[in-house]
Amino acid sequence: MTSQEIRSRFFKFFEGKQHTVVPSAPMVMKDDPTLMFTNAGMNQFKEYFLGNKKPKTSRVTDSQKCLRVSGKHNDLEEVGKDTYHHTMFEMLGNWSFGDYFKKEAIAWAWELLTEDLNIDKDRLYVTFFEGSDEDGLSEDSEAYKLWKEIVPENRIIPGNKKDNFWEMGDQGPCGPCSEIHIDIRSGEERAIVPGKELVNQDHPQVVEIWNLVFMEFNRKADGSLEKLPAQHVDTGMGFERLCMVLQGVQSNYDTDVFTPLIREIEAITNSKYGKEEKVDIAVRVIADHVRAVAFAIADGQLPSNTGAGYVIRRILRRAIRYGFTFLDQKEPFIYKLVDTLSNQMHQAFPEIKSQKNLVVNVIREEEQSFLKTLDQGLVLLDTIIANAKDKNISGAKAFELYDTYGFPIDLTALILSEKGYTLDEEGFEKELQKQKERSRAATSVTTGDWVVLVEDDEEEFVGYDTLETDVKIVKYRAVSSKKEGDMFQVVFNLTPFYPEGGGQVGDKGYIESDNGDVAYIVDTKKENNLIVHYTKSLPRNVEGRFKAVVDKNQRRRTAANHSATHLLHQALRTVLGDHVEQKGSMVHNDHLRFDFSHFSKVSPEELQAVEDFVNARIREQLPLEEQRNIPYQQAIDEGALALFGEKYGDTVRAVRFGESMELCGGTHVKNTADIWHFIITGESAVAAGIRRIEAITLDAAKEYFTTQADIFKEVKTILKNGKDPVKAIVSLQEENNTLKKQVETLLRDKAKNLKGDLAAQLEDINGIRFLATRVDLDSAGIKDLAFAMGKEHQNLFVLLATEQNGKALLACYISKELAGERDLNAGQVVRELGKYIQGGGGGQPFFATAGGKNPGGIPQALEKAREFVK
Numbered sequence: 001m002t003s004q005e006i007r008s009r010f011f012k013f014f015e016g017k018q019h020t021v022v023p024s025a026p027m028v029m030k031d032d033p034t035l036m037f038t039n040a041g042m043n044q045f046k047e048y049f050l051g052n053k054k055p056k057t058s059r060v061t062d063s064q065k066c067l068r069v070s071g072k073h074n075d076l077e078e079v080g081k082d083t084y085h086h087t088m089f090e091m092l093g094n095w096s097f098g099d100y101f102k103k104e105a106i107a108w109a110w111e112l113l114t115e116d117l118n119i120d121k122d123r124l125y126v127t128f129f130e131g132s133d134e135d136g137l138s139e140d141s142e143a144y145k146l147w148k149e150i151v152p153e154n155r156i157i158p159g160n161k162k163d164n165f166w167e168m169g170d171q172g173p174c175g176p177c178s179e180i181h182i183d184i185r186s187g188e189e190r191a192i193v194p195g196k197e198l199v200n201q202d203h204p205q206v207v208e209i210w211n212l213v214f215m216e217f218n219r220k221a222d223g224s225l226e227k228l229p230a231q232h233v234d235t236g237m238g239f240e241r242l243c244m245v246l247q248g249v250q251s252n253y254d255t256d257v258f259t260p261l262i263r264e265i266e267a268i269t270n271s272k273y274g275k276e277e278k279v280d281i282a283v284r285v286i287a288d289h290v291r292a293v294a295f296a297i298a299d300g301q302l303p304s305n306t307g308a309g310y311v312i313r314r315i316l317r318r319a320i321r322y323g324f325t326f327l328d329q330k331e332p333f334i335y336k337l338v339d340t341l342s343n344q345m346h347q348a349f350p351e352i353k354s355q356k357n358l359v360v361n362v363i364r365e366e367e368q369s370f371l372k373t374l375d376q377g378l379v380l381l382d383t384i385i386a387n388a389k390d391k392n393i394s395g396a397k398a399f400e401l402y403d404t405y406g407f408p409i410d411l412t413a414l415i416l417s418e419k420g421y422t423l424d425e426e427g428f429e430k431e432l433q434k435q436k437e438r439s440r441a442a443t444s445v446t447t448g449d450w451v452v453l454v455e456d457d458e459e460e461f462v463g464y465d466t467l468e469t470d471v472k473i474v475k476y477r478a479v480s481s482k483k484e485g486d487m488f489q490v491v492f493n494l495t496p497f498y499p500e501g502g503g504q505v506g507d508k509g510y511i512e513s514d515n516g517d518v519a520y521i522v523d524t525k526k527e528n529n530l531i532v533h534y535t536k537s538l539p540r541n542v543e544g545r546f547k548a549v550v551d552k553n554q555r556r557r558t559a560a561n562h563s564a565t566h567l568l569h570q571a572l573r574t575v576l577g578d579h580v581e582q583k584g585s586m587v588h589n590d591h592l593r594f595d596f597s598h599f600s601k602v603s604p605e606e607l608q609a610v611e612d613f614v615n616a617r618i619r620e621q622l623p624l625e626e627q628r629n630i631p632y633q634q635a636i637d638e639g640a641l642a643l644f645g646e647k648y649g650d651t652v653r654a655v656r657f658g659e660s661m662e663l664c665g666g667t668h669v670k671n672t673a674d675i676w677h678f679i680i681t682g683e684s685a686v687a688a689g690i691r692r693i694e695a696i697t698l699d700a701a702k703e704y705f706t707t708q709a710d711i712f713k714e715v716k717t718i719l720k721n722g723k724d725p726v727k728a729i730v731s732l733q734e735e736n737n738t739l740k741k742q743v744e745t746l747l748r749d750k751a752k753n754l755k756g757d758l759a760a761q762l763e764d765i766n767g768i769r770f771l772a773t774r775v776d777l778d779s780a781g782i783k784d785l786a787f788a789m790g791k792e793h794q795n796l797f798v799l800l801a802t803e804q805n806g807k808a809l810l811a812c813y814i815s816k817e818l819a820g821e822r823d824l825n826a827g828q829v830v831r832e833l834g835k836y837i838q839g840g841g842g843g844q845p846f847f848a849t850a851g852g853k854n855p856g857g858i859p860q861a862l863e864k865a866r867e868f869v870k
């Protein structure tokens with residue numbers, strides 16, 4: 001069976017049990033502050049388990065893209081080394097939301113594996129929760145009994161809390177689980193050691209394939225458990241592991257999920273999989289990581305320096321680094337695998353095909369820049385070694401290399417050992433630990449239990465129609481973090497406050513009771529589909545009735561920026577073309593930011609056209625046309641734009657201004673005239689193929705004009721030429737140019753004098769007239785000086801260095817006859833020495849220059865120059 005067929009078989013089986021197949025949620029989390037990436041199939045259904053929302057149907061099944069590289073589930077370091085953990089993998093699941101429970105879940109899992117898929121029963125083991133004194137829980141005898149009806153007793157194994165009690169996090173829904181393990185070893189091996197002894201012992205051929213979680217408790221802040229009002233089933237089966245079993249191979253990497261990628265890696269890197277452990281690990285790491293990175297980018301998460309983007313960057317760098325060291329890849333190559341990946345996966349996940357160009361460009365650019373970092377890191381490491389007092393390199397130095405330059409620590413260790421040095425690994429670990437604690441302290445949040453005042457169903461958002469309404473507090477809890485301090489999260493029965501989402505910031509405002517009891521709302525966010533309001537202090541009487549009032553000014557400005565963002569999107573597609581797709585958006589009350597796919601810089605003329613287009617729509621005074629609950633497909637058919645990496649329900653809200661129509665949950669102006677005016681304030685690159693536009697509207701635009709007028713007034717005053725400031729500036733520039741030329745001439749004269757001094761310093765080394773020195777000249781002066789010396793002396797090798805405006809410059813002159821006879825090349829000299837000043841350059845064999853950003857490296861460059869003539 002191909003992996004495609006296996007996936008469909010799974011769905012078909014559960015469809016037969018009245019389950020609805022639903023799509024995978026994006027792998028990158030958008031509105032859950034506790035998670036960066038989806039790490040289990042249940043993430044997208046958390047809101048149902050928490051009771052924040054009612055599911056439309058009580059039985060669903062899907063294949064969820066998961067990523068386990070951060071937080072509670074982090075398999076990154078294992079990946080590639082073993083054969084059955086991935087960073088990104090598919091989790092097949094079936095769910096019951098308050099519908100069936102243990103009996104059906106267990107029976108169906110067994111039926112699917114042993115009857116439908118024909119897996120040998122003698123290779124399967126199952127576990128059940130043995131109980132925990134700490135939690136006052138007895139063993140899950142119900143699960144045990146159910147298993148006993150279908151599985152021989154000696155294949156049912158009790159399991160501890162670590163393996164057999166599933167928790168979403170420190171708090172929240174949880175419950176006992178039953179795992180299904182498979183033994184894929186050969187008959188002989190099984191005869192020697194029974195599989196039962198290897199279950200949950202990290203054996204690569206006795207692995208867990210499926211986990212059936214029975215959600216029946218809620219873990220409270222004090223660690224105690226309470227029974228959930230309804231009981232749920234949440235199962236997760238590793239798709240790649242299931243393929244391994246059904247395709248009769250011993251490693252996930254030998255299934256058709258991975259073999260096409262591995263063949264491609266072998267071809268590109270000219271290596272062979274299955275011959276040498278080190279190479280094999282590298283090949284697996286690359287085959288695995290390209291999937292994680294490609295799908296994250298397709299989901300809208302670009303590699304970056306912070307948060308989720310940084311995690312993605314680190315995964316890609318791990319792959320690059322394995323290719324660099326073990327497959328000898330010094331040029332970008334991972335991006336070339338995206339084509340194979342797309343061909344293989346687009347049927348199940350179409351986004352990988354539609355976003356292919358972007359994915360390829362982004363990966364290639366990341367590869368280029370990291371390979372450059374590796375090069376520079378190698379030079380830095382040379383410097384560290386050169387300055388080392390003994391043969392042991394301190395952990396702090398290695399950490400600096402790792403932290404500041406992203407240079408992988410295992411590579412540092414490898415190079416050091418090759419050169420006969422050792423690394424103080426303990427010291428490094430200490431530094432790493434310190435850094436982890438710093439960031440943990442900065443982001444850790446403690447949450448109290450909800451104090452429930454009123455039982456209530458879904459909290460309705462009424463903020464599209466009103467900014468003021470009467471509310472009651474349904475529940476609240478204390479939250480505390482280093483960043484925000486002590487706060488309360490408050491939930492109302494209904495709310496006019498817009499929760500941060502779709503790039504738009506959350507509303508601020510206050511709630512007030514009749515007798516003046518006030519609490520200020522400083523932010524509003526969505527957490528598992530619940531709208532939570534943040535306040536520093538609760539009102540005195542939380543059970544009272546309150547008037548909830550949204551800060552009108554902030555909302556008015558934010559709405560103007562959000563509507564302008566839609567018009568900007570439309571303008572970009574009109575002016576630049578239909579390839580423009582939204583890749584990120586931030587709508588604040590004082591400005592907006594819009595990231596989109598486009599292959600080149602947007603020219604000033606294009607920017608002007610975009611700005612004009614938006615302002616024309618503003619002047620047309622287009623009214624807002626809003627459809628709140630239309631079926632998704634209908635909205636798309638009517639021409640609405642949907643975003644990649646966004647999770648939409650069956651019904652959506654469509655927002656239209658004239659020809660612009662988007663699926664959007666944000667708040668908007670009633671008429672485009674309310675935007676007043678649109679000004680683009682910046683255009684820049686975010687990544688390969690992604691541009692960013694920043695802009696302002698309304699009050700900020702008004703302020704912009706006032707400030708510009710003030711600056712202009714001031715310029716006129718300074719120039720003392722009220723009538724024609726432009727003319728005054730032009731004449732100042734002309735004067736400046738003349739002065740510059742005079743300075744240049746003076747500097748050249750100075751260079752001529754220098755020539756005599758330097759001639760006296762020439763050394764004779766192996767018949768070469770050699771000089772490497774620092775001079776105080778600009779780039780033109782340095783060149784003149786070198787050529788002038790070249791005219792006067794034969795067999796000359798000169799390296800001149802200078803520092804200008806904080807940058808370093810090297811110039812190398814080699815007499816033509818030397819360049820020929822001794823195989824010396826000025827271009828090569830500056831390229832190699834350029835590393836010491838953190839830069840590069842080039843030129844001809846007899847004359848070349850290099851610039852760099854590290855003047856501190858000049859002495860070393862001068863010193864190393866000598867080696868070329870020795």
Ligand code: ATP
Binds near residue numbers: 207
């Ligand atoms: P393991 O002990 O093997 O790491 P787990 O206990 O972390 O597994 P669960 O969190 O229960 O696994 O996830 C459900 C299923 O998802 C597992 O039974 C397994 O088949 C699969 N799975 C878990 N982690 C990975 C991974 N990193 N790569 C591939 N499949 C995985």
Ligand code: MG
Binds near residue numbers: 075
């Ligand atoms: Mg695990």
